[in-house]
Each structure stands twice: as C-alpha cells, then as structure tokens.
Ligand SMILES: Nc1nc2c(c(=O)[nH]1)N[C@H]1C(S)=C(S)[C@@H](COP(=O)(O)OP(=O)(O)OC[C@H]3O[C@@H](n4cnc5c(N)ncnc54)[C@H](O)[C@@H]3O)O[C@H]1N2
C-alpha cells in the first residue's frame with residue numbers, strides 16, 4: 001500500500017503531455033471562414049492567402065548614408081557637387097567623371113553613380129569634395145529589390161501577423177489583408193464557492209480569478225471572447241450553459257469541476273452531451289483535463305486550481321487555438337536549454353512545469369525557481385517569466401544542470 005502522503009506521483013494510466021498534445025492537435029481543425037481586414041487592425045490575425053510583392057522593395061537603389069554619390073572608378077580625386085538627391089526628391093541628371101551629388105539616406109542613387117562616400121569621410125572646400133578613403137562599387141547603396149523582388153513570396157498563408165509582418169505588408173503598400181475569421185471562444189468558470197470581484201466573501205468563498213486569467217490569455221491570442229460568467233456546481237445549470245456555449249462558439253473552455261469530487265459534474269455531463277475524453281495527465285500541475293467535442297465546438301475542461309488552469313492552457317489550449325485560427329506549425333512554444341542557478345525539488349513520476357525566472361549572471365543566462373510551487377500559488381506565477389520543464393522520470397534537479405525552459409513572454 002502506498003503511503004498516504006506519497007501523492008501517487010506515478011500512474012501508468014496517465015497520459016503524457018506529448019501524447020495529449022498530439023491528440024488535441026489532430027482534432028483541432030482550422031476555421032475556413034475568411035474576411036478582409038484593414039492592416040491597422042490585423043495584429044494577431046492569420047493570413048488566409050500567400051502575399052507576393054507587387055513591386056521591388058526597395059523600389060529604387062538608394063543611399064544607406066548621408067554623403068556624396070559618385071563614381072567609384074574615379075578613385076580619391078576631388079569631385080565637384082553638381083546637385084542634390086534628397087529622400088522623395090531625386091536628382092534628375094547624370095554623375096560624370098570628377099562629379100558627385102550631395103545625397104541623403106533613402107534618396108535615389110543618381111544615374112552614373114555607383115557608390116556613396118559617407119560625409120564623415122569627406123573634406124569639403126568650396127563646392128569640391130575630397131574623399132578621405134577609396135569607395136568600392138556598391139558602397140553604401142541599398143539595391144532595388146534587395147529586400148523583396150517583384151513577384152517574390154513575401155508572406156505565406158497561415159502566417160500569424162506580429163508587428164514585423166505588419167511592417168512588411170505596409171512596406172508593400174497593402175491596405176487590407178485576407179485573414180481567417182477570428183476564433184470564437186466561449187468560457188465560464190464553475191464552482192459554488194466563486195464570487196464576483198468587489199463583493200464580500202462569506203465563509204469558504206473565493207473570488208473567481210480564473211475567469212480573468214482566461215480572458216487575458218484569450219485576449220492575447222486575438223480570439224472573439226464570449227464570457228459566460230460563473231456557473232454553480234449544479235448539473236442542470238451546467239448543462240444549459242454548455243449547450244448555449246457550444247451553439248455560439250468554435251471552442252468552449254471551463255475551469256473547475258473536472259476532478260473526482262462529489263461536486264465535479266463536468267465529466268458526467270459531457271459524457272452525455274458530447275464526445276469527451278477525460279484524461280489523468282502525467283503532469284504537475286494540471287493532473288485532470290477534459291478534452292473533446294461538444295456539438296461543433298472543441299471542448300476543454302481545465303482544472304480549477306489557478307496555476308493548473310494557466311499551465312494547461314499554455315500546453316494544450318493555446319496550441320489548439322493557434323492551429324484552429326489557421327496558423328501553420330509550430331503551435332507549441334519552443335524550449336530553451338538553460339543551466340539551473342539552484343537545486344529544484346521534484347519527485348519522479350509526473351512532468352513538472354515549475355514556475356521560474358531568468359537570471360542574468362556573469363556566467364551567462366540561468367534560470368531559478370520562484371519559490372513555492374503548489375498549484376494554488378498564483379503569486380509565484382505572477383513573478384515568473386518562464387516555465388521550467390522537468391521530465392517525468394527526473395528527480396531533484398541539481399544546480400548547474402541543463403533544464404528545458406519555456407518563456408512566458410515574447411517580444412512580439
Ligand atoms: N481525490 C482527488 N482529488 C483531487 C485530485 C485527484 O486526482 N484525486 N486532483 C487534484 C488536482 S491535481 C487538481 S488540479 C484539482 C482539480 O480539480 P477540479 O478541476 O475539479 O477543480 P475544483 O475542485 O473545482 O477546484 C480546485 C481548486 O481551484 C479553485 N478554483 C476553482 N475555480 C476557480 C476560479 N474560477 N478561480 C479561482 N479558483 C478557483 C477551487 O476553489 C479549488 O480550491 O483537483 C484535486 N483534487
């Protein structure tokens with residue numbers, strides 16, 4: 001018999017994170033609906049068509065520096081300034097032997113010139129320029145089509161638009177883009193103990209924090225959010241809410257009530273209403289997880305413990321949303337390998353997603369835990385910038401050993 005406090009860390013029936021994610025992604029079918037979206041509102045949308053460059057980018061060969069456009073083959077001989085080429089105001093003549101054109105960054109390279117002498121490397125007397133160095137052909141010139149050739153594939157269908165991609169589309173002069181429609185996600189939290197923020201708490205009651213965390217995670221993914229509020233641990237109300245959620249959304253997410261307690265009704269209900277798998281996951285936090293289909297909607301029943309809600313969202317729901325939004329792979333966050341700055345405790349059995357923070361040390365980037373790791377400690381998660389992933393079979397991890405790390409924040 002196992003000791004009462006052993007926490008049953010190893011369960012041969014439990015599903016691994018990789019197995020569950022594979023099954024979830026296989027069942028996550030991309031939406032087909034599409035719409036035209038003004039580029040200014042396109043952040044976070046997914047391109048529904050390939051985008052080709054309508055013209056060379058840059059359209060003209062232009063100067064990378066402020067200086068003098070000249071013929072490189074004339075060496076370091078003095079040049080006479082015959083005109084000016086400013087961004088938006090090209091010089092219309094031709095640069096000949098012994099001549100140059102005053103030029104600014106971004107201005108068109110005049111005919112005849114094949115190099116730009118940077119002004120810091122020139123001495124000017126009267127209208128003569130005396131090069132202090134020899135320019136090679138092509139020096140400080142950005143050639144037409146160097147970024148993208150006319151007709152070249154700029155961005156592929158399935159690209160998730162972040163600021164850099166928006167910038168590329170803007171540089172092509174495209175005011176509206178073809179995008180897949182946004183994913184409609186309905187969610188609600190379950191539990192008799194949950195109270196709205198701002199209300200007084202009675203004995204045993206807590207604030208419904210998961211719904212706010214979920215809302216924020218969905219907002220970041222650009223979903224159309226349908227917040228259905230709090231639902232008590234009442235099978236009739238739960239059934240009604242699940243029905244209406246499935247009728248209005250592409251995906252339905254609940255938190256709480258997926259475990260084995262007497263008030264955990266999600267399992268039994270969904271077994272009747274849809275095609276649902278209840279998985280005991282081989283991970284910590286996030287042991288119970290429900291996944292399946294409810295009418296046409298993908299369903300996720302996330303565990304109620306607040307940290308478990310976040311960790312399971314990032315490991316399973318986010319990849320499913322990204323794929324259903326039409327984004328091409330990858331759908332999972334990449335893992336870095338970083339040295340641990342301190343020992344971390346772990347029992348063998350479940351894959352551990354410990355909350356961590358990155359440390360800049362003289363020896364380079366390292367990672368440390370954020371302290372207490374239980375699945376109700378949201379303050380720890382709020383101080384974390386990454387998850388430290390310790391393999392199921394691993395025991396305590398030693399300072400200095402390399403561990404997998406998933407960043408919680410990205411630049412874009
Ligand atoms: N006998 C067993 N008990 C439990 C097991 C188990 O395997 N056998 N698993 C434990 C693990 S691990 C987790 S995780 C939880 C998951 O349970 P539920 O999904 O049924 O969640 P609840 O029981 O409803 O709530 C758990 C915990 O989280 C709080 N909670 C719930 N909703 C919210 C919310 N919207 N905002 C903030 N906090 C919330 C709730 O009050 C509970 O404290 O089951 C364990 N038990």
Ligand code: MOO
Nearest residue numbers: 285286287308375
């Ligand atoms: O698996 Mo639970 O999420 O540890 O608290």
